[in-house]
Amino acid sequence: MRKPIIGGNWKMNRGTPIETKEMLEKFIPLVVGIDTVDIVIAAPFTALITAYEILKNTNIKLGAQNMYFEDKGAFTGEISPEFLKEIGVEYIILGHSERRDIFKETDALINKKLKKALSTDLKPIVCIGEHLEEREMGKTKEIIEHQINETFKDISKEAMIKIIIAYEPIWAIGTGKTATPEQAEEIHIFIRSLLSKKFDEETADLIRIQYGGSIKPNNAEDLFNKENIDGGLVGGASLESDSLTHIIKAADKSIKTG
Ligand code: PEP
Numbered sequence: 001m002r003k004p005i006i007g008g009n010w011k012m013n014r015g016t017p018i019e020t021k022e023m024l025e026k027f028i029p030l031v032v033g034i035d036t037v038d039i040v041i042a043a044p045f046t047a048l049i050t051a052y053e054i055l056k057n058t059n060i061k062l063g064a065q066n067m068y069f070e071d072k073g074a075f076t077g078e079i080s081p082e083f084l085k086e087i088g089v090e091y092i093i094l095g096h097s098e099r100r101d102i103f104k105e106t107d108a109l110i111n112k113k114l115k116k117a118l119s120t121d122l123k124p125i126v127c128i129g130e131h132l133e134e135r136e137m138g139k140t141k142e143i144i145e146h147q148i149n150e151t152f153k154d155i156s157k158e159a160m161i162k163i164i165i166a167y168e169p170i171w172a173i174g175t176g177k178t179a180t181p182e183q184a185e186e187i188h189i190f191i192r193s194l195l196s197k198k199f200d201e202e203t204a205d206l207i208r209i210q211y212g213g214s215i216k217p218n219n220a221e222d223l224f225n226k227e228n229i230d231g232g233l234v235g236g237a238s239l240e241s242d243s244l245t246h247i248i249k250a251a252d253k254s255i256k257t258g
Contacts, residue, residue: 002208004224004231004251005038005164007063007125008238009093009212015044024054027241035059037231037251040091040125041238045079052088063091063125066099069109069116081120092122093233095151097129097170107150114151118159125164125233126151127212128191132171140169141190148194157199165209166233167191172213174235181222181229184211188228217246224254 014023020043031039042063043051052062068078084092094117095110110126117124128147130140144167152160167187169179179187188209196204211223212233223229231251237243 002230003038004255005040005208005210006231006248006251007040007042007233008244009042009065009233009235010044010238011235012044014239015047017047017050020047020050021054023241024051027244028058028060030241030245031059031248034248034252036255037248039248042091042093048089049087056088061090062088063093064089065093067092067113067117069112081116081122085120085122090123091125092117093125093127095127097127097168097173107147110151111153118162123162125166127166127168129168129170135171140187144187144191145194157203160199160203161206165191165207166212167209168212168233176214178214178219181226184223185226185228192228215247217243220247220250221253224251
């Protein structure tokens with residue numbers, strides 16, 4: 001049985017110490033005691049120390065949204081995984097489509113970051129997904145296969161089971177257009193079959209695959225009820241404690257009802 005994981009990706013929408021404290025102090029009591037779901041808040045760098053102090057004795061883990069693949073050096077503006085680790089960050093989002101599209105991150109760069117995250121003992125959440133034009137041209141599976149092969153190049157089976165994959169169709173991110181549970185499940189099954197070929201069936205069965213793309217309180221339950229959807233990466237709806245809690249409770253319910 002895979003434990004669902006819900007990650008709240010605040011992006012650059014909430015990141016001052018004051019707003020971080022305000023949100024988290026409302027959120028913590030709403031999810032207290034939920035241990036069937038891994039809960040992660042991926043906050044901007046400026047919020048991490050504040051967030052860690054507030055979250056450290058709770059069931060909510062801290063994540064960051066990006067890192068560089070070196071520990072130290074002349075890399076102005078970049079963030080070292082060692083720095084993140086030292087301030088209590090446990091999870092790291094890599095390869096988000098906004099990093100790929102706006103900041104031109106390639107699969108090769110993401111692969112380097114991934115290896116560094118693993119060697120720093122950060123838990124990677126690696127995003128993959130197709131653009132709308134690619135889906136419309138029937139290329140979704142080809143794109144996903146390419147991203148899996150390149151992003152996870154030279155990753156061992158032992159390392160792979162520590163990685164969380166987030167399938168995020170880019171046309172569904174921040175657009176209000178969610179993939180239907182059936183569309184998402186089809187790709188999650190496909191991803192698992194690729195992992196099974198690349199590693200083996202047992203490994204493929206252990207890897208958690210989140211869905212991401214306009215998850216909201218009103219669609220979360222149907223998505224999480226699908227067998228191969230192991231929770232979600234949530235952008236917009238993670239900014240408010242009530243909506244994020246509703247989504248976490250939907251993941252919790254999907255476990256209890258099987
Ligand atoms: C995301 O940022 O990964 C995301 C899925 O955003 P949203 O939920 O807003 O579509």
